[in-house]
Amino acid sequence: MRVLLCDSNPEFLKELATEGQAEYIPITNPGEAMNVNGINIAVISTDIQEWEFVAQHFATQGTTTFIMTNNVQDINLWKKSSELGCKGVWPKDNTKYELSAKTQASNHSPDRGRPRPTRERLSRTSPPRMNENPAPQNQKGSSKPSFVERSNKEPSASYNSQQKHSPIVAKRELICFFGSNGGVGKTTQAVNTGVAFARQGQSTVVVDFDVFSGDVATRLMVKPTTTMVDWIKGNNDDLSQCLVNHQSGLKILPAPLNHEEGELITAEVSSKILSVLTRRFDVVIVDTAPLLIAPTVVTLEHATKVYILSPPDAATVAKTNAVLKRMDMLNFERYKFKLLVTKMPKKPPFLKSTDMAQTLNLELAGVIPYDEGVQIESNNGTPPVLSRRAKNFSKSVNELCNSIIPTYYGKETGRFNILNLFKRRRGLG
CATH class of the missing domain: 3.40.50.2300 (Response regulator)
Incomplete structure (x- = not known):
């Protein structure tokens, strides 16, 4: 070399x-x-x-x-x-x-310089508690060593600065929301998707990896006293002590309160954080910076799904296309990248979502409509996905969640489901 x-x-x-x-x-x-x-x-x-x-x-x-x-x-x-x-x-x-x-x-690495081969989906075992240290499990029949097989020991929830790039064991879903610009709705989407999953009964955490300017905690009107920095410095031995609870059931790992400490979140630290959380939660959602900094790159590499967010305007699409070309240089697995069109207005003129997907060479995951209720509820500290005032936005977010983890919506929440009543009357339930 x-x-x-x-x-x-x-x-x-x-x-x-x-x-x-x-x-x-x-x-x-x-x-x-x-x-x-x-x-x-x-x-x-x-x-x-x-x-x-x-x-x-x-x-x-x-x-x-x-x-x-x-x-x-x-x-x-x-x-x-x-x-x-x-x-x-x-x-x-x-x-x-x-x-x-x-x-x-x-x-x-015997394969250095070659594109990464497609990784197989790992199966989920019973999730260990956050202070447990599970033994490695081999996956038979895989042509490529799994994350677990690359390490002699899974990382515990205690931070060890001597550890190198801990393997991330993606048991369920590690979801990344990325946008090439600020203001595309990335944080709004990450937060509300997390709330929707939590309300459906999925154990869910949102990680704020916009380490220099993150505001996930602010969006949800929670005031963290500890962040991932406290775990790194050893002030909290267990990462769970750095999580903040939201009334919806969602957990939050806030970005550094002092944004100058964002430099402490290196690639190695990011990997260890995600490794711990993916073993503990059904769904880990990461709100990334609009830059290809270390936490963003680590998340893009190991995510099971990556949503590239863009509103229907030509300038943002052009910049997104340029960023995607840089991502291709890093040999990310493109099959997991999808386009999520945000802030779609009701009336033209605007770019068509299908044309945007074709330009960016991405599969279209969905379209999130512009909804005035989103801003109103966000200012009130209420996640719009829970509000009738933002019903169009809420519907689109729940549809996205259902495409990620198909859920018999209403079953876990105990809501009345007219389809169940119809089945019982017909003798189908």
């Missing part, structure tokens, strides 16, 4: 070039860097001149490119990284660890 390191400090580069098993090419001159060929990984520092141009040069060649910076809290830098086609942003003082992990993982 050949790794190019580009920074203005030659001593720092010399120190980095000792990590992992790789051939390192340390360069301080951006012009010289762009003349190097056959690179597997490029790490470009924001301290060099024209770093954006250099990063884009390698990213467009298909090289796995990362940005290295001392200012990882800068949201604009994350956006720029995504626009350039880079895989992520690394804190400069943590680059040694990131390099070691990347090079070791690649050297140990």
Whole structure:
């Protein structure tokens, strides 16, 4: 493996070039860097001149490119990284660890550089309690090792900073909502889908992985005192102690209250969080950032279903298409990606949902109509999916839930179901 390191400090580069098993090419001159060929990984520092141009040069060649910076809290830098086609942003003082992990993982993988093969769906066993540590179970007849088989030990609910990328055991549904822009309805959809599942009797948790600006807790009018950061720092040994209860039965894992701490949610941490929750809950819903940062990438990789949200406007569709092309560079399993059209108006002019799906080369999962009641109920702290005032929105959300996990709606909630009465009278029930 050949790794190019580009920074203005030659001593720092010399120190980095000792990590992992790789051939390192340390360069301080951006012009010289762009003349190097056959690179597997490029790490470009924001301290060099024209770093954006250099990063884009390698990213467009298909090289796995990362940005290295001392200012990882800068949201604009994350956006720029995504626009350039880079895989992520690394804190400069943590680059040694990131390099070691990347090079070791690649050297140990016999299939490195190839697209990921399709994963088989894992069967669900009885869910362990959150402080349990289940023994690995082998799946016979699988041509590819399962998540469990890749690890000698499943992660417990206690955080261990020495663990590397814990395997995520997707027992039921790990659902990702992603949008290329803010304001497409991503958080609204994640929250209300979670509430709908919880009301149907599914054990459900919403994870706020918009770690720099998440507001899931705010949308549901709950005030968390602990977040995933407390688990990472060891203030709470059990991840369940960081969950917030909503009156609907939904659980919430809030984003960091101090958004500057979002950098603590690395790929390894994200993987461990999802690994614990997918073993505990029937449905794990993740509200992601509109950027391809580490928590988003980990979720996209391991989700059982990914919903790409876009309202029917040309600008958002164009940006979504550009982001999807960058996702394709990461070899995600496209079959699980579906389009969810949001905020569809009643009257034209607007783009047709079928045309949007064709442009984005995605299967159409559904259309969520624009409903004035959504904003009204959200401002009141009531999930619109529970309100008659937003009945059109509520109907669409429940239809989406039923397409994910077919449910005999009304059976678990105890609601009157006229179909059951008809069957009993006809002797069918």
